[in-house]
Amino acid sequence: MRSLRFFVGIMFIITALTPIISIHHSPDNTDVDNEINPFGEPILKDDLRKDIKHAVGQPCPALQNDGGSPGDAGNATTNTAKDLGANPTISFTGCADTADVEDWYEFTMDQDYNVEATMTNYANDYDLYLVFEDNGSYYIADSSEFGDPTESVSSVGSTIESTPNTYWIVVLPYNQGGGSSIGDYDLAIWTNYTESCLDWANPQNDANTGQDAPQNWTESPTNMGNNVTATYTGCMDVTDGGDVFAFDVPANHTIAVSLSMESGVDFDLRLHQPNGSVIDSSGSFDDADEFVTSQDSSFENQPGTYYLNITHYAGNGNYTFDVWTNYSVPVPNLAVDDVTFEPTANPGDIVSVNITVINDGTLDLSDAFMVEAILSVDNGNTWVDHNIGNTTWSSGLPINATQVVTVSGAVPTNIVQGEYNVIVVLDSDEMVTEKNEADNVGLGGIMTIGTAVNACATPQDDAASGADIGETVATSFDLGQDPELEQRGCIDSSDGADMYKITISANQPLEVTLVTAPISGADFDLRLLLPNGTVIDSSLSVGDDFVTLEGSDYEFTAGDYYVNVTYWGGFGNGNPGGTYRLLVGEPDQTTYVPPFACSADGDLGLGEDAPASGISLAGNPSISGTGCLSNSDTEDVYTFETDEYLNTEIHFNSSVDQPFTATLTSAAGDLIASVDNQSYGLLFESMNNMAFEGQENSFTLTIASNGGEGNYDLEISEVSAALPDLAPESLSCPTTETYTDEEITLQWEINNLRGPGYDQSFVFIIELVNSDNETVNTMYSSDVAGNNPSISDATTYNSSSVSSYFAFFNVPTETTSGDYRCKLIIDTTNEISEENESNNIHFSEPFYIQNEEELYANDVDRDGYNSTDTGDGKVDDCPSNPGSSTVDRYGCPDLDSDGVSNDNDIRPNDPTQWYDTDGDGFGDNPNGTDGDQCPDVAGDRFGDNGVGCPILDIDNDGVLNENDLCPETPVGVIVDSTGCEIIDEPEDNDTDSGNLTEPNEPIDPVDETDAGDTTGSGDDSTESTDESESEAGLFGMSYTMVGIIGGIIVILLATLIFVRGRSSKSDAFAMQEKAYADAGYAAVAGMGAVDASITPEQLAYEQQLIAAGYPADYARAYADQHFRPWLKQ
Secondary structure, eight states, X not given: OHHHHHHHHHHHHHHHHHHHHHHOOOOOSSOOOOOBOTTSOBBOOHHHHHOOOOOOOOXXXXXXXXXXSSBOXXXXXXXXXXXXXXSOOEEEEXXXXXXXXXXXXXXXXOTTEEEEEEEXXXXXXXXXXXXXXXXXXXXXXXXXSSOTTOEEEESTTSTTTTOOEEEEEEEEEGGGGGGXXXXXXXXXXXXXXXXXXXXXXXXXXXXXXXXXXXXXXXXXXXXXXXXXXXXXXXXXXXXXXXXXXXXXXXXXXXXXXXXXXXXXXXXXXXXXXXXXXXXXXXXXXXXXXXXXXXXXSTTTTOOEEEEEEEXXXXXXXXXXXXXXXXXXXXXXXXXXXXXXXXXXXXXXXXXXXXXXXXXXXXXXXXXXXXXXXXXXSSXXXXXXXXXXXXXXXXXXXXXXXXXXXXXXXXXXXXXXXXXXXXXXXXXXXXXXXXXXXXXXXXXXXXXXXXXXXXXXXXXXXXXXXXXXXXXXXTTOEEEEESOOEEEEEEEBTTBOEEEEEEEEOTTOOOEEEEEOOSSTTOOEEEEEEOTTOOEEEEEOOSSOEEEESTTSTTTTOOEEEEXXXXXXXXXXXXXXXXXXXXXXXXXXXXXXXXXXXXXXXXXXXSSSOOOTTOEEEEESOOEEEEEEXXXXXXXXXXXXXXXXXXXXXXXXXXXXXXXXXXXXXXXXOOEEXXXXXXXXXXXXXXXXOTTTTXXXXXXXXXXXXXXXXXXXXXXXXXXXXXXXXXXXXXXXXXXXXXXXXXXXXXXXXXXXXXXXOTTEEOOEEEEEEETTOOEEEEEXXXXXXXXXXXXXXXXXXXXXXXXXXXXXXXXXXXXOSEEEEEEEEEOTTOOSOOSOSTTSEXXXXXXXXXXHHHHTTTOTTOSSXXXXXXXXXXXXXXXXXXXXXXXXXXXXXXXXXXXXXXXXXSSTTOTTOOOOTTOSSSOSOTTSTTOOSSTTSOOBTTOTTSTTBOOSSXXXXXXXXXXXXXXXXXXXXXXXXXSOBOOOOOOTTOTTSOOOOOTTSOOOOOOTTOTTOOSOXXXXXXXXXXXXXXXXXXXXBOHHHHHHHHHHHHHHHHHHHHHHHTTTSOHHHHHXXXXXXXXXXXXXXXXXXXXXXXXXXXXXXXXXXXXXXXXXXXXXXXXXXXXXXXXXX
C-alpha cells in the first residue's frame, strides 16, 4: 500500500511538471521545425523563443519592472507571465538579457475585439510574437522578427481575429541575448472593438437579398437571374466566411466578375460550377481587386448556372462586385494536345508523328486544316529546320473534341546526326479563323537521329577541306564570291573557332545562318567581321544564329567579309562540341551532300577501328552500332565466341549503293554465311541450325569495302539457349486383341530434342482413348506414380532419353468393346516451356478390346449356348449352369460328354451309356457298360438272353413266366404245369393240428420279416414260433428285428458319411451310392434281415427287381440264387 501511495504521488508530480517540460526543453543547433496547430499556424516552441538575435544593450537590473509593475515577466508554462487584464490598451517598458531570455505578457480579449502590439526602442535585434494556447500547446498567431527597429503583431487577419480567449504577447531577444541583444524595450498594446457586418446592417442585405448570402455553395445560393450585368454590394467578417451567389448564363455568352473591397480587408473570388469545379479564381494579396471570368476557359460560350464565391481571408468590411454577361462570337480554336513518336531513328528512316489536335474554341470546326511535323535543333520553327512532312484533316472537329492526326515522312539522309526537337505546327497556311493563333505550335520532345557527335574527329574535315579551318583572317577558308551554299564544320573545346571568307559584289546582300550542333548543351556563336576584325553583326543566342549586312553601314557594299563561328563552353568550359551547319543565303537544303567521314567513336562505338587483324568482342556478345569503311580503311574484322547452349544472331546492313560484303567464317576458316548489297539484313543465326545451335563455337566476321566508302550497321545479339523440346520416341501398347480385366504392359521412351532443361521436372500421362479419340481411362500418370522425370542439361541437342520405362494396366471391366489406342501426353501441367509444343502427344497403333460381359451377354454361363434364341434354334436349357449337352437339352452339365445332360443320363460319369428306355437300370447302348441287350424290355443283369433281358422263369419252378399262374412260387416247391404248388393230402392224424388252405382261397402275403416262410398266417405252429421270438426279443421286438433296425441305422450313418465325404465326386458315383442306400432301405421295407453275407450289389439288384414289380421276397430269393448260391446247398 505504501508503494502504491508512493507511485500515485510520483504520478501527480509528473503530471504537474508535464506542461513545463513541453515548453522548456534542451535547445539544439538545428533549424526549427514548427509543428502546426489545427488552424494551420506554427506552434511556438522553446527553441523558437530561444532562437533570438544579436544587438547591443545593457543587462537588466536585479529588480526589474516589466509591464510597469515590479518583477520580471516570466512565461505561461510556469504561470509567471505578467497579467495585463482584459482588452488592455497600455504602454510600458520591459527588459531582457542573457539571464532573462523571454518576457510573456498575458491578457484576455472579448468577442469582436482585436489586439495590436508594437515594440520599439530596443538595442540590436528583438522579436515579437502573438501567441495562443490550444490543448496545452502554444501557437503563434502572428510574429514579427525582421522589422527592426520596430516589431509589430496583430490579431487582424490571423486565425484568432475577433475571437475571445486568453493570449500572450511574447518578447524574445535574438540569440538569447547574445551579441548584445539585451536591455530595455518599449511595448505598446492596443485592444479595440472591431465592428462586424451586423453592426452596420442587421439583418445583413448581401446583394439586396435581404439576408446574409450562404457561406457554402452547397447551401442553395440565391440565383441572381439570367444574362445579368449589374453591380452588387455585400459584407463579410470573421464570422461570415463567405458569400455565394448564382447566375444563369445563356449560350454563346461569357460571365466576368470584378470584386473591390474596403481598405484593410482581404477577400478572394472564385467562379465555379454548381458541382464545385473551379472555372477561374483570383486571390490577390491584401485589399487589391479580384477578377474572374469564363472567357478563354472550356466553359466559354457554354450555357448554364455559374456560382460566384466570395471568401473571407482577413478583416471585416464591405465589398462591391460588378457582373458582366457578354455575348461572345463563337469561333473554333485549334491547339496541340499531345504528340507521340518513336524516340529514335536513322537518316533516311520513315518516321510517324502522332499529333492529338483539340478544338478548345466555342464553335465546331468544319474547315480542313493542315498539320506539319518538323525537326529542329532549337525550339524555333525556321526555314533551316527539317520538315518531315504534312497532312490535311478534312473531317471537321467539334467543340472540345480531339483528333489524332498522323504525319509520316522520311528523315533527310543528309541531316546532321544528333538530338532534334519535334515541332508540330497547325494551320500554318492560315486556312482556319481561330480564337487564338498563338497556340498552333507545339513541342513534342526529343527524337534522336543516328549517333550524336559531341567532339570533333581527328583529322577534321571542315567545309570538306580535309582539315580544320583556321581561326584568323589569314587562315580562313574562302567560300568564294556571292555564294549561296551550305557548309559544315566542327568546333569543340579543343577547336574554339572556324573562320570563313566571303566576297560580296556591289548591291548584293549577305545573310549567314548558323545551326548549332544537335546535341544537348551545345552553344555556338556567330559574328560577321571586317578584314580588320571590326564586328559588323553578331549573334550569341542559344538557338540558331543569324548575321547580315542588312541595316548596317556596309549593306550592298562590295568587299571581303569574314564569318567567325565560335564555341562557347559555358561555365567550366564543359559544353559539348559537334558538327554545325553554316548557310550563306537560303540554299536548297536537300541538295547538300555532306563529305564522308568516319565517326570519332570508332567502329561499333568501341573507340577504335576494327583492324584487319581483328578486334575481339569476347564471348556471347550483344552489341550493335555503326562501323565505317573508307579508302584508307578497307576492311573491318571482328572475332567472338559462343558458349555451350547459347546462340548468336548477326544482322548486317548498309546503303544498297555500297558494295560492302559481310562474311562469317568458323575457327577453321570455313565459310558459314555471307551477304552483299543484294541481300543485306540477316547474316546468320545459329538457332534452328543444328550444326551450330547451342554449340561452343568461335566465329570471325569480316566486313570488306570492295572500293566503297561509308557506314554500315552491325548488330550481334546473344540468343538464349533453345527451349527444351520434349517428344515421344516410342510408345508400346498391345497389338493383339485384349480382354477386359486383362493386365497389359505399357512401354515408352521420351526424348529432349533441343535446349537444356535445367533439371525441370514435368508430368506425363498415358491415356486409353477410343476410336472417337475420347479419353476412356488414365492408364499411367507419372505424378500419381511419384516418378516425374526431369530434364538435365546433358540431355540436349542429342535426342537423349529423358524417360524410358514401363508400367502395367488392368483393362477395366466396364470398358466397352471396340478399337482403342494408347495416348501419351507429355508435360500435361505445362511446367516446361518448349520450342515445339505440338509434338507432346503421341498415339500407339490401334488394338481391339473385347468386353467379356458384352461377349457373353446372351450366354451368362459362357458355355456357348445362348440364353435366348438367336436364330439357330439352340437355347440354353441351363442358362445359369455351364454345360455341353446337345442330345436331350442344350447347354446343361454333361460330365461324361456323351451329349446327354447329367440329369437324364443313366450313367452321368460313363460316356458309353446315357438312356435306359425300359427302366431296368441297364443302358440302351448294348456295347456300353452293362449294356442292355433287351433295351425295350425290362430285364435283369442275369437275364436269360443277356444283361437287361428278362428272366423267363422267375421263380425257377420250370414253368415259363408266360404260363406260370403262380410266378412267385417259393424255391423248392413242387408245382404243376401252371406253376402252382402241388398240395399233398395230409394224414388225418390230428384234425386239430392245423387248418389247410382251401385251393380257391387267396394266399396270405408272405411275412415281410421272413422271406423263406411260405405258410399261412393262421398256422398254429407259426404263431407259436412268433410268440416265442417275441418273448425272446427286446422291447417287444425280436432280436432279428432289432438287428435289422440297428443295421439300417449303421447303413444310413455310413451312407451319410460316405455321401458327405464324396460330395465332390462325379454324378455317377453319387447315383451308385444312392442305389446302395436305397438297397439298405429296401431291406427295411421287407427284404429281410441284412446280414454280412448280403453285399451292397445284391441289395442294389434286389431294388431293381422291386422297381420292376417283383415282390420283395421274390427279389431276395432270386438275388440269392446269384449272389448267395450256397443257400441252396
